[in-house]
Amino acid sequence: MHRGLTIGDFSRITHLSVRTLRRYHEAGLLEPEEVDPYTGYRYYSTAQVPTAQVIRRFRELGMPLREIREVLATADPDARAALIGRHLARLEDELDRTRAAVTSLRRLLEPAVPPIEVELRVEPTTTVAAVRATIDLKEANAWYGGAMEEIDRALHTAGLTPSGPPGGLYGNELFTEERGDAVVFVPVADPPAAGRVHPFVIPAAELAVTVHRGPHDDIDVSYGALGTYVTEHTLAVAGPVRENYLVGPRDTDNPDAWRTEIGWPVFRTTG
Amino acid sequence: MHRGLTIGDFSRITHLSVRTLRRYHEAGLLEPEEVDPYTGYRYYSTAQVPTAQVIRRFRELGMPLREIREVLATADPDARAALIGRHLARLEDELDRTRAAVTSLRRLLEPAVPPIEVELRVEPTTTVAAVRATIDLKEANAWYGGAMEEIDRALHTAGLTPSGPPGGLYGNELFTEERGDAVVFVPVADPPAAGRVHPFVIPAAELAVTVHRGPHDDIDVSYGALGTYVTEHTLAVAGPVRENYLVGPRDTDNPDAWRTEIGWPVFRTTG
DNA sequence: GTCAGGGCTCCCCCAGGGGGAGGGTCAAAG
DNA sequence: CTTTGACCCTCCCCCTGGGGGAGCCCTGAC
Structure with a gap:
Protein backbone atom coordinates (compact mmCIF):
# COMPACT_ATOMS: atom_id res chain seq x y z
CA MET A 1 0.00 0.00 0.00
CA THR A 74 -7.49 32.44 7.29
CA ALA A 75 -8.45 32.14 3.64
CA ASP A 76 -9.16 35.81 3.02
CA PRO A 77 -5.90 37.40 1.81
CA ASP A 78 -6.70 40.76 3.40
CA ALA A 79 -7.33 39.33 6.83
CA ARG A 80 -4.23 37.21 6.44
CA ALA A 81 -2.13 40.22 5.48
CA ALA A 82 -3.51 42.04 8.51
CA LEU A 83 -2.45 39.24 10.85
CA ILE A 84 1.01 39.13 9.35
CA GLY A 85 1.30 42.89 9.38
CA ARG A 86 0.42 42.95 13.04
CA HIS A 87 3.23 40.57 13.79
CA LEU A 88 5.70 42.51 11.67
CA ALA A 89 4.73 45.64 13.60
CA ARG A 90 5.50 43.78 16.81
CA LEU A 91 8.88 42.84 15.39
CA GLU A 92 9.53 46.50 14.64
CA ASP A 93 8.62 47.39 18.19
CA GLU A 94 10.94 44.79 19.57
CA LEU A 95 13.70 46.06 17.34
CA ASP A 96 13.16 49.57 18.67
CA ARG A 97 13.34 48.33 22.23
CA THR A 98 16.52 46.45 21.46
CA ARG A 99 18.05 49.53 19.93
CA ALA A 100 17.05 51.60 22.94
CA ALA A 101 18.50 49.03 25.32
CA VAL A 102 21.79 48.98 23.42
CA THR A 103 22.28 52.74 23.55
CA SER A 104 21.16 52.93 27.14
CA LEU A 105 23.43 50.06 28.11
CA ARG A 106 26.36 51.75 26.47
CA ARG A 107 25.66 54.84 28.54
CA LEU A 108 25.33 52.86 31.76
CA LEU A 109 28.61 51.08 31.19
CA GLU A 110 30.56 54.19 30.32
CA PRO A 111 33.20 54.66 32.98
CA ALA A 112 32.45 58.36 33.51
CA VAL A 113 28.87 58.25 34.64
CA PRO A 114 28.28 61.59 36.38
CA PRO A 115 26.41 61.18 39.62
CA ILE A 116 22.80 62.25 39.40
CA GLU A 117 21.90 65.26 41.53
CA VAL A 118 18.69 65.35 43.45
CA GLU A 119 17.35 68.38 45.28
CA LEU A 120 14.39 69.00 47.53
CA ARG A 121 12.11 71.88 46.65
CA VAL A 122 8.64 73.20 47.40
CA GLU A 123 6.51 73.71 44.31
CA PRO A 124 3.52 76.11 44.52
CA THR A 125 0.04 75.40 43.23
CA THR A 126 -0.14 75.69 39.45
CA THR A 127 -3.08 76.01 37.09
CA VAL A 128 -2.73 74.14 33.84
CA ALA A 129 -4.61 73.07 30.73
CA ALA A 130 -4.65 69.30 30.93
CA VAL A 131 -5.78 66.09 29.27
CA ARG A 132 -6.18 63.09 31.51
CA ALA A 133 -6.78 59.41 30.80
CA THR A 134 -6.17 55.90 32.04
CA ILE A 135 -3.56 54.39 29.78
CA ASP A 136 -1.29 51.43 29.31
CA LEU A 137 2.37 52.13 29.85
CA LYS A 138 3.11 50.80 26.38
CA GLU A 139 0.85 53.23 24.62
CA ALA A 140 1.94 56.16 26.76
CA ASN A 141 4.15 57.73 24.10
CA ALA A 142 1.49 57.71 21.40
CA TRP A 143 -1.13 59.04 23.78
CA TYR A 144 1.17 61.78 24.99
CA GLY A 145 1.75 63.08 21.47
CA GLY A 146 -1.94 63.29 20.64
CA ALA A 147 -2.89 64.91 23.92
CA MET A 148 -0.15 67.53 23.71
CA GLU A 149 -1.21 68.44 20.21
CA GLU A 150 -4.77 68.93 21.39
CA ILE A 151 -3.68 71.20 24.23
CA ASP A 152 -1.55 73.25 21.85
CA ARG A 153 -4.51 73.72 19.53
CA ALA A 154 -6.76 74.73 22.41
CA LEU A 155 -4.25 77.31 23.66
CA HIS A 156 -3.73 78.62 20.17
CA THR A 157 -7.47 78.96 19.56
CA ALA A 158 -7.88 80.80 22.85
CA GLY A 159 -4.87 82.98 22.09
CA LEU A 160 -3.09 81.96 25.29
CA THR A 161 0.61 81.65 26.01
CA PRO A 162 2.01 78.90 28.25
CA SER A 163 3.56 80.11 31.48
CA GLY A 164 6.09 77.30 31.56
CA PRO A 165 7.26 74.07 29.94
CA PRO A 166 4.77 71.23 29.40
CA GLY A 167 4.64 68.33 31.79
CA GLY A 168 2.86 65.22 32.94
CA LEU A 169 1.55 63.54 36.06
CA TYR A 170 1.87 59.78 36.25
CA GLY A 171 0.19 57.66 38.88
CA ASN A 172 2.58 55.31 40.59
CA GLU A 173 0.45 52.32 39.67
CA LEU A 174 1.47 52.97 36.06
CA PHE A 175 4.89 51.62 36.87
CA THR A 176 3.88 48.66 38.95
CA GLU A 177 0.79 47.54 37.07
CA GLU A 178 1.71 48.82 33.61
CA ARG A 179 -1.60 50.67 33.55
CA GLY A 180 -2.87 53.73 35.35
CA ASP A 181 -3.90 57.36 35.36
CA ALA A 182 -1.89 59.91 33.49
CA VAL A 183 -2.28 63.66 32.98
CA VAL A 184 -0.44 65.71 30.42
CA PHE A 185 -0.54 69.47 30.82
CA VAL A 186 0.72 72.91 29.82
CA PRO A 187 0.78 75.54 32.58
CA VAL A 188 -1.25 78.62 31.72
CA ALA A 189 -2.80 81.35 33.85
CA ASP A 190 -6.39 80.99 32.64
CA PRO A 191 -6.84 77.49 31.18
CA PRO A 192 -9.46 76.93 28.45
CA ALA A 193 -11.76 73.89 28.03
CA ALA A 194 -12.08 72.30 24.59
CA GLY A 195 -12.58 68.65 23.66
CA ARG A 196 -10.50 66.55 26.02
CA VAL A 197 -8.70 69.63 27.32
CA HIS A 198 -9.80 70.84 30.76
CA PRO A 199 -8.50 73.27 33.37
CA PHE A 200 -6.70 71.51 36.18
CA VAL A 201 -4.96 72.55 39.36
CA ILE A 202 -1.75 70.90 40.38
CA PRO A 203 -1.51 71.09 44.14
CA ALA A 204 1.50 72.51 45.91
CA ALA A 205 3.91 69.86 47.17
CA GLU A 206 7.38 69.24 48.43
CA LEU A 207 9.25 67.54 45.62
CA ALA A 208 12.41 65.52 45.29
CA VAL A 209 13.57 66.75 41.91
CA THR A 210 16.21 65.69 39.42
CA VAL A 211 16.83 66.52 35.79
CA HIS A 212 17.20 63.68 33.34
CA ARG A 213 19.45 64.44 30.37
CA GLY A 214 19.02 62.76 27.02
CA PRO A 215 16.43 60.40 25.53
CA HIS A 216 13.97 58.60 27.74
CA ASP A 217 15.41 55.16 27.01
CA ASP A 218 17.21 55.14 30.31
CA ILE A 219 14.99 57.45 32.28
CA ASP A 220 14.55 54.68 34.82
CA VAL A 221 18.10 55.40 35.94
CA SER A 222 17.01 58.86 37.04
CA TYR A 223 13.98 57.35 38.69
CA GLY A 224 16.31 54.99 40.47
CA ALA A 225 18.40 57.93 41.70
CA LEU A 226 15.26 59.55 43.05
CA GLY A 227 14.33 56.33 44.78
CA THR A 228 17.75 56.18 46.36
CA TYR A 229 17.54 59.78 47.49
CA VAL A 230 14.08 59.37 48.94
CA THR A 231 14.90 56.28 50.94
CA GLU A 232 18.23 57.61 52.13
CA HIS A 233 16.58 60.74 53.45
CA THR A 234 13.83 58.72 55.14
CA LEU A 235 11.15 60.31 53.02
CA ALA A 236 8.07 58.68 51.54
CA VAL A 237 6.35 59.24 48.22
CA ALA A 238 2.87 60.75 48.18
CA GLY A 239 0.89 61.11 45.00
CA PRO A 240 1.67 60.96 41.32
CA VAL A 241 5.09 61.56 39.84
CA ARG A 242 5.57 64.83 37.93
CA GLU A 243 7.61 65.29 34.81
CA ASN A 244 8.42 68.66 33.25
CA TYR A 245 9.72 68.59 29.71
CA LEU A 246 12.21 71.46 29.95
CA VAL A 247 13.62 70.53 26.56
CA GLY A 248 11.72 67.91 24.63
CA PRO A 249 10.84 66.66 21.17
CA ARG A 250 8.94 69.92 20.58
CA ASP A 251 12.12 71.90 21.04
CA THR A 252 14.78 69.87 19.32
CA ASP A 253 15.14 66.78 17.16
CA ASN A 254 18.28 65.75 18.99
CA PRO A 255 17.24 63.48 21.89
CA ASP A 256 20.64 63.96 23.50
CA ALA A 257 19.69 67.57 24.19
CA TRP A 258 16.44 66.71 25.97
CA ARG A 259 16.04 67.79 29.58
CA THR A 260 13.32 66.24 31.67
CA GLU A 261 12.67 67.35 35.22
CA ILE A 262 11.31 64.55 37.36
CA GLY A 263 9.63 65.41 40.65
CA TRP A 264 8.44 63.00 43.31
CA PRO A 265 6.07 64.47 45.90
CA VAL A 266 7.49 63.47 49.27
CA PHE A 267 6.81 63.87 52.95
CA ARG A 268 8.97 63.23 55.97
CA THR A 269 8.45 60.03 57.90
CA THR A 270 9.39 59.32 61.46
CA GLY A 271 11.71 56.60 59.97
CA MET B 1 16.49 48.49 63.53
CA THR B 74 34.01 40.01 35.47
CA ALA B 75 35.99 42.91 36.85
CA ASP B 76 38.37 43.31 33.92
CA PRO B 77 36.80 45.85 31.54
CA ASP B 78 38.29 44.21 28.44
CA ALA B 79 36.96 40.77 29.26
CA ARG B 80 33.66 42.37 30.10
CA ALA B 81 33.53 44.23 26.81
CA ALA B 82 34.34 40.97 25.03
CA LEU B 83 31.41 39.20 26.68
CA ILE B 84 29.06 42.01 25.81
CA GLY B 85 30.40 42.25 22.30
CA ARG B 86 29.79 38.56 21.78
CA HIS B 87 26.19 38.99 22.75
CA LEU B 88 25.73 42.03 20.54
CA ALA B 89 27.15 40.00 17.65
CA ARG B 90 24.55 37.35 18.36
CA LEU B 91 21.88 40.02 18.28
CA GLU B 92 23.15 41.12 14.89
CA ASP B 93 22.96 37.54 13.66
CA GLU B 94 19.45 37.20 14.88
CA LEU B 95 18.52 40.44 13.19
CA ASP B 96 19.96 39.14 9.92
CA ARG B 97 17.98 35.95 10.23
CA THR B 98 14.84 37.91 10.92
CA ARG B 99 15.44 40.09 7.88
CA ALA B 100 16.06 37.02 5.74
CA ALA B 101 12.90 35.38 7.02
CA VAL B 102 10.87 38.48 6.26
CA THR B 103 12.00 38.73 2.64
CA SER B 104 11.70 35.01 2.14
CA LEU B 105 8.25 34.96 3.67
CA ARG B 106 7.13 37.75 1.40
CA ARG B 107 8.30 35.72 -1.56
CA LEU B 108 6.56 32.58 -0.36
CA LEU B 109 3.29 34.39 0.15
CA GLU B 110 3.33 36.15 -3.20
CA PRO B 111 0.41 34.84 -5.21
CA ALA B 112 2.45 34.21 -8.38
CA VAL B 113 4.97 31.66 -7.18
CA PRO B 114 6.27 30.00 -10.35
CA PRO B 115 6.44 26.23 -9.99
CA ILE B 116 9.95 24.95 -9.53
CA GLU B 117 11.19 22.80 -12.39
CA VAL B 118 13.16 19.67 -11.68
CA GLU B 119 14.89 17.57 -14.29
CA LEU B 120 16.72 14.29 -14.23
CA ARG B 121 20.18 14.22 -15.78
CA VAL B 122 23.33 12.11 -15.81
CA GLU B 123 26.44 13.99 -14.76
CA PRO B 124 29.85 12.62 -15.86
CA THR B 125 32.90 12.25 -13.64
CA THR B 126 34.58 15.59 -12.97
CA THR B 127 38.02 16.45 -11.62
CA VAL B 128 38.12 19.44 -9.31
CA ALA B 129 40.36 21.37 -6.95
CA ALA B 130 38.67 21.00 -3.57
CA VAL B 131 38.78 21.88 0.11
CA ARG B 132 36.93 19.54 2.44
CA ALA B 133 36.09 19.74 6.10
CA THR B 134 33.59 18.75 8.74
CA ILE B 135 31.64 21.84 9.62
CA ASP B 136 28.64 23.12 11.51
CA LEU B 137 25.78 24.25 9.36
CA LYS B 138 25.87 27.64 11.09
CA GLU B 139 29.45 28.36 10.17
CA ALA B 140 29.03 27.05 6.63
CA ASN B 141 28.95 30.48 5.01
CA ALA B 142 32.11 31.75 6.64
CA TRP B 143 33.94 28.53 5.92
CA TYR B 144 32.80 28.55 2.31
CA GLY B 145 34.22 32.02 1.71
CA GLY B 146 37.64 31.18 3.13
CA ALA B 147 37.92 27.89 1.29
CA MET B 148 36.90 29.37 -2.03
CA GLU B 149 39.47 32.09 -1.66
CA GLU B 150 42.16 29.52 -1.03
CA ILE B 151 41.20 27.55 -4.11
CA ASP B 152 41.26 30.70 -6.22
CA ARG B 153 44.74 31.51 -5.01
CA ALA B 154 45.98 27.98 -5.72
CA LEU B 155 44.58 28.08 -9.25
CA HIS B 156 46.02 31.51 -9.85
CA THR B 157 49.46 30.44 -8.57
CA ALA B 158 49.40 27.38 -10.82
CA GLY B 159 48.17 29.44 -13.77
CA LEU B 160 45.05 27.31 -14.24
CA THR B 161 41.62 28.27 -15.55
CA PRO B 162 38.43 26.74 -14.11
CA SER B 163 36.50 24.54 -16.52
CA GLY B 164 33.15 25.45 -14.98
CA PRO B 165 31.40 27.25 -12.17
CA PRO B 166 32.38 26.57 -8.53
CA GLY B 167 30.33 24.22 -6.44
CA GLY B 168 29.98 22.28 -3.22
CA LEU B 169 29.15 18.83 -1.93
CA TYR B 170 27.17 18.63 1.29
CA GLY B 171 26.62 15.44 3.20
CA ASN B 172 22.98 14.83 4.05
CA GLU B 173 23.79 14.63 7.73
CA LEU B 174 24.57 18.35 7.56
CA PHE B 175 20.87 19.03 7.28
CA THR B 176 19.64 16.56 9.85
CA GLU B 177 22.38 16.87 12.43
CA GLU B 178 23.48 20.44 11.72
CA ARG B 179 27.00 19.15 11.33
CA GLY B 180 28.71 17.10 8.67
CA ASP B 181 31.16 16.80 5.80
CA ALA B 182 31.33 19.51 3.20
CA VAL B 183 33.48 19.96 0.11
CA VAL B 184 33.83 23.15 -1.85
CA PHE B 185 35.42 22.89 -5.26
CA VAL B 186 36.26 24.50 -8.61
CA PRO B 187 36.35 22.16 -11.61
CA VAL B 188 39.67 22.17 -13.43
CA ALA B 189 41.35 19.71 -15.78
CA ASP B 190 44.57 19.22 -13.82
CA PRO B 191 43.96 20.21 -10.17
CA PRO B 192 46.87 21.51 -8.04
CA ALA B 193 47.58 20.73 -4.39
CA ALA B 194 48.43 23.60 -2.02
CA GLY B 195 47.55 24.09 1.62
CA ARG B 196 44.07 22.76 2.23
CA VAL B 197 43.45 22.50 -1.53
CA HIS B 198 43.59 19.00 -2.98
CA PRO B 199 42.62 17.33 -6.23
CA PHE B 200 39.34 15.50 -6.00
CA VAL B 201 37.19 13.43 -8.32
CA ILE B 202 33.45 13.84 -8.25
CA PRO B 203 31.95 10.54 -9.37
CA ALA B 204 29.43 10.32 -12.17
CA ALA B 205 25.84 10.12 -10.97
CA GLU B 206 22.26 10.45 -12.02
CA LEU B 207 21.01 13.75 -10.56
CA ALA B 208 17.67 15.30 -9.87
CA VAL B 209 18.50 18.92 -10.66
CA THR B 210 16.84 22.26 -10.15
CA VAL B 211 18.04 25.83 -10.33
CA HIS B 212 17.42 28.08 -7.36
CA ARG B 213 17.01 31.75 -8.26
CA GLY B 214 17.87 34.51 -5.85
CA PRO B 215 19.53 34.63 -2.42
CA HIS B 216 19.93 31.52 -0.34
CA ASP B 217 17.50 32.68 2.33
CA ASP B 218 14.79 30.46 0.94
CA ILE B 219 16.91 27.81 -0.71
CA ASP B 220 15.12 25.23 1.40
CA VAL B 221 12.10 25.78 -0.85
CA SER B 222 14.07 24.47 -3.79
CA TYR B 223 15.29 21.61 -1.63
CA GLY B 224 11.67 20.91 -0.80
CA ALA B 225 10.78 20.84 -4.49
CA LEU B 226 13.57 18.33 -5.07
CA GLY B 227 12.28 16.24 -2.21
CA THR B 228 8.81 16.28 -3.69
CA TYR B 229 10.12 15.33 -7.12
CA VAL B 230 12.25 12.51 -5.77
CA THR B 231 9.50 10.91 -3.72
CA GLU B 232 6.89 11.33 -6.44
CA HIS B 233 9.10 9.56 -8.95
CA THR B 234 9.86 6.76 -6.47
CA LEU B 235 13.53 7.61 -6.40
CA ALA B 236 15.91 7.53 -3.47
CA VAL B 237 18.80 9.79 -2.57
CA ALA B 238 22.34 8.37 -2.63
CA GLY B 239 25.30 10.40 -1.52
CA PRO B 240 25.94 14.03 -0.83
CA VAL B 241 23.97 16.89 -2.34
CA ARG B 242 25.73 18.94 -5.03
CA GLU B 243 25.42 22.65 -5.52
CA ASN B 244 26.82 24.57 -8.48
CA TYR B 245 27.04 28.31 -8.13
CA LEU B 246 26.19 29.29 -11.70
CA VAL B 247 25.88 32.91 -10.65
CA GLY B 248 27.03 33.71 -7.15
CA PRO B 249 28.48 36.40 -4.94
CA ARG B 250 31.68 36.25 -6.98
CA ASP B 251 29.79 37.29 -10.08
CA THR B 252 27.36 39.93 -8.87
CA ASP B 253 26.50 41.89 -5.76
CA ASN B 254 22.81 41.54 -6.43
CA PRO B 255 21.60 38.40 -4.65
CA ASP B 256 18.42 38.42 -6.74
CA ALA B 257 20.52 37.55 -9.77
CA TRP B 258 22.12 34.50 -8.17
CA ARG B 259 21.57 31.12 -9.79
CA THR B 260 22.34 28.01 -7.81
CA GLU B 261 22.03 24.57 -9.36
CA ILE B 262 21.11 21.93 -6.82
CA GLY B 263 21.63 18.27 -7.69
CA TRP B 264 20.56 15.26 -5.67
CA PRO B 265 22.18 11.97 -6.66
CA VAL B 266 19.30 9.51 -7.04
CA PHE B 267 18.63 5.92 -7.98
CA ARG B 268 15.46 4.11 -8.86
CA THR B 269 13.77 2.03 -6.21
CA THR B 270 11.34 -0.79 -6.70
CA GLY B 271 8.83 1.52 -5.02
C1' DG C 1 11.55 -15.23 9.25
C1' DT C 2 14.73 -11.90 10.97
C1' DC C 3 16.34 -7.72 12.40
C1' DA C 4 17.69 -2.96 12.16
C1' DG C 5 15.97 1.24 11.72
C1' DG C 6 12.35 4.02 12.59
C1' DG C 7 7.83 4.97 14.43
C1' DC C 8 4.81 5.54 18.71
C1' DT C 9 3.64 7.48 23.56
C1' DC C 10 5.04 9.22 27.93
C1' DC C 11 7.79 11.64 31.13
C1' DC C 12 11.41 14.92 32.59
C1' DC C 13 14.33 19.02 31.38
C1' DC C 14 15.46 24.05 29.93
C1' DA C 15 14.66 29.56 30.41
C1' DG C 16 12.18 33.28 32.45
C1' DG C 17 8.90 34.22 34.09
C1' DG C 18 3.17 34.50 35.87
C1' DG C 19 -0.65 32.98 39.12
C1' DG C 20 -2.09 31.53 43.31
C1' DA C 21 -2.31 28.88 47.96
C1' DG C 22 -1.18 28.82 52.65
C1' DG C 23 1.11 30.84 56.30
C1' DG C 24 4.38 34.07 58.87
C1' DT C 25 5.82 39.35 59.79
C1' DC C 26 5.99 44.23 60.17
C1' DA C 27 4.40 48.68 61.36
C1' DA C 28 0.94 52.09 61.82
C1' DA C 29 -3.49 52.97 64.03
C1' DG C 30 -6.60 52.44 67.67
C1' DC D 1 -0.34 46.80 73.67
C1' DT D 2 -3.10 44.68 70.42
C1' DT D 3 -5.13 44.63 66.12
C1' DT D 4 -5.17 44.79 61.28
C1' DG D 5 -3.91 45.10 56.72
C1' DA D 6 -0.19 45.24 53.79
C1' DC D 7 3.69 42.74 52.87
C1' DC D 8 6.84 38.79 52.64
C1' DC D 9 7.96 33.88 52.67
C1' DT D 10 8.04 29.09 50.29
C1' DC D 11 6.01 25.80 47.28
C1' DC D 12 3.62 24.21 43.38
C1' DC D 13 1.61 24.37 38.77
C1' DC D 14 1.24 26.89 34.26
C1' DC D 15 3.03 28.97 29.81
C1' DT D 16 6.00 28.42 25.04
C1' DG D 17 8.78 25.71 21.91
C1' DG D 18 11.24 22.71 21.96
C1' DG D 19 15.39 18.59 23.45
C1' DG D 20 16.68 13.93 25.65
C1' DG D 21 15.62 9.48 26.60
C1' DA D 22 12.90 5.05 28.02
C1' DG D 23 10.24 1.36 26.59
C1' DC D 24 7.66 -0.69 23.15
C1' DC D 25 5.66 -1.65 18.45
C1' DC D 26 5.89 -1.52 13.22
C1' DT D 27 7.85 -1.79 8.49
C1' DG D 28 10.40 -3.33 4.96
C1' DA D 29 14.50 -5.26 2.82
C1' DC D 30 17.14 -9.45 2.79
Missing part, protein backbone atom coordinates in the same frame (compact mmCIF):
# COMPACT_ATOMS: atom_id res chain seq x y z
CA HIS A 2 1.46 3.33 -1.01
CA ARG A 3 1.09 5.84 1.74
CA GLY A 4 2.61 9.29 1.99
CA LEU A 5 5.93 10.27 3.44
CA THR A 6 6.84 9.01 6.87
CA ILE A 7 7.55 11.63 9.48
CA GLY A 8 11.27 10.99 9.03
CA ASP A 9 11.15 11.60 5.27
CA PHE A 10 9.09 14.71 5.77
CA SER A 11 11.50 15.91 8.43
CA ARG A 12 14.44 15.58 6.06
CA ILE A 13 12.63 17.42 3.28
CA THR A 14 11.41 20.31 5.41
CA HIS A 15 14.34 20.51 7.85
CA LEU A 16 11.92 20.42 10.74
CA SER A 17 12.78 17.93 13.45
CA VAL A 18 10.60 14.89 14.00
CA ARG A 19 9.71 16.15 17.45
CA THR A 20 8.75 19.51 16.07
CA LEU A 21 6.53 17.92 13.43
CA ARG A 22 4.77 15.89 16.11
CA ARG A 23 4.32 19.05 18.14
CA TYR A 24 2.84 20.86 15.16
CA HIS A 25 0.45 17.97 14.67
CA GLU A 26 -0.58 18.11 18.29
CA ALA A 27 -1.04 21.88 18.05
CA GLY A 28 -3.24 21.51 14.98
CA LEU A 29 -0.76 23.47 12.92
CA LEU A 30 0.15 20.83 10.40
CA GLU A 31 -2.01 17.73 10.39
CA PRO A 32 -0.52 14.76 8.60
CA GLU A 33 -2.44 13.81 5.47
CA GLU A 34 -3.14 10.45 7.04
CA VAL A 35 -2.73 8.85 10.43
CA ASP A 36 -2.86 5.08 10.67
CA PRO A 37 -5.57 4.41 13.26
CA TYR A 38 -3.89 1.21 14.48
CA THR A 39 -0.23 2.13 14.65
CA GLY A 40 -0.55 5.87 15.06
CA TYR A 41 2.00 6.36 12.27
CA ARG A 42 1.81 9.78 10.66
CA TYR A 43 1.97 10.03 6.88
CA TYR A 44 2.53 13.35 5.13
CA SER A 45 2.09 14.27 1.48
CA THR A 46 4.50 16.20 -0.70
CA ALA A 47 1.78 18.83 -1.12
CA GLN A 48 2.32 19.70 2.55
CA VAL A 49 5.94 20.68 2.06
CA PRO A 50 5.22 24.31 1.10
CA THR A 51 2.97 24.72 4.13
CA ALA A 52 5.71 23.39 6.35
CA GLN A 53 8.13 25.88 4.88
CA VAL A 54 5.78 28.77 5.44
CA ILE A 55 5.44 27.65 9.05
CA ARG A 56 9.20 27.53 9.34
CA ARG A 57 9.46 31.13 8.16
CA PHE A 58 6.88 32.31 10.62
CA ARG A 59 8.67 30.52 13.44
CA GLU A 60 11.94 32.15 12.40
CA LEU A 61 10.10 35.41 12.89
CA GLY A 62 9.12 34.33 16.37
CA MET A 63 5.44 34.12 15.62
CA PRO A 64 3.63 32.00 18.23
CA LEU A 65 2.15 28.72 17.04
CA ARG A 66 -1.36 29.92 17.89
CA GLU A 67 -1.03 32.81 15.49
CA ILE A 68 0.53 30.75 12.75
CA ARG A 69 -2.44 28.42 12.97
CA GLU A 70 -4.72 31.41 12.74
CA VAL A 71 -2.90 32.75 9.70
CA LEU A 72 -3.00 29.39 7.95
CA ALA A 73 -6.69 29.01 8.72
CA HIS B 2 17.12 50.16 60.22
CA ARG B 3 17.48 47.61 57.52
CA GLY B 4 17.63 48.18 53.77
CA LEU B 5 14.78 48.33 51.29
CA THR B 6 12.19 45.60 51.35
CA ILE B 7 11.80 43.64 48.14
CA GLY B 8 8.64 45.62 47.39
CA ASP B 9 10.40 48.97 47.72
CA PHE B 10 13.26 47.74 45.60
CA SER B 11 10.82 46.43 43.03
CA ARG B 12 9.16 49.84 42.73
CA ILE B 13 12.49 51.61 42.35
CA THR B 14 13.93 49.27 39.75
CA HIS B 15 10.71 48.35 37.94
CA LEU B 16 11.59 44.70 38.31
CA SER B 17 8.77 42.52 39.62
CA VAL B 18 9.06 40.98 43.06
CA ARG B 19 9.04 37.51 41.52
CA THR B 20 11.81 38.47 39.17
CA LEU B 21 13.92 39.84 42.01
CA ARG B 22 13.49 36.60 43.92
CA ARG B 23 14.49 34.68 40.82
CA TYR B 24 17.59 36.82 40.38
CA HIS B 25 18.48 36.15 44.00
CA GLU B 26 18.05 32.43 43.48
CA ALA B 27 20.14 32.60 40.32
CA GLY B 28 22.93 34.40 42.16
CA LEU B 29 22.51 37.41 39.90
CA LEU B 30 21.54 39.97 42.48
CA GLU B 31 21.95 38.95 46.09
CA PRO B 32 20.08 41.09 48.61
CA GLU B 33 22.40 43.04 50.86
CA GLU B 34 20.93 41.19 53.80
CA VAL B 35 18.63 38.25 54.34
CA ASP B 36 16.99 37.83 57.73
CA PRO B 37 17.95 34.32 58.79
CA TYR B 38 14.72 33.84 60.75
CA THR B 39 12.07 35.30 58.49
CA GLY B 40 13.85 34.91 55.15
CA TYR B 41 13.00 38.54 54.37
CA ARG B 42 15.25 40.04 51.71
CA TYR B 43 16.63 43.52 52.26
CA TYR B 44 18.28 45.47 49.45
CA SER B 45 20.41 48.59 49.59
CA THR B 46 20.09 51.66 47.42
CA ALA B 47 23.60 50.96 46.17
CA GLN B 48 22.19 47.94 44.37
CA VAL B 49 19.82 49.97 42.23
CA PRO B 50 22.33 50.66 39.43
CA THR B 51 23.23 46.97 39.25
CA ALA B 52 19.57 46.09 38.94
CA GLN B 53 19.21 48.57 36.12
CA VAL B 54 22.16 47.14 34.26
CA ILE B 55 20.62 43.71 34.62
CA ARG B 56 17.36 45.06 33.24
CA ARG B 57 19.14 46.35 30.17
CA PHE B 58 20.85 43.07 29.55
CA ARG B 59 17.57 41.22 29.88
CA GLU B 60 15.94 43.60 27.42
CA LEU B 61 18.67 42.51 25.05
CA GLY B 62 17.71 38.90 25.64
CA MET B 63 20.94 38.02 27.38
CA PRO B 64 20.57 34.80 29.40
CA LEU B 65 20.84 35.12 33.16
CA ARG B 66 23.94 32.91 33.21
CA GLU B 67 25.80 35.34 31.00
CA ILE B 68 24.64 38.39 32.86
CA ARG B 69 26.00 36.85 36.02
CA GLU B 70 29.25 36.21 34.21
CA VAL B 71 29.45 39.79 32.97
CA LEU B 72 28.74 41.19 36.43
CA ALA B 73 31.37 38.92 37.96
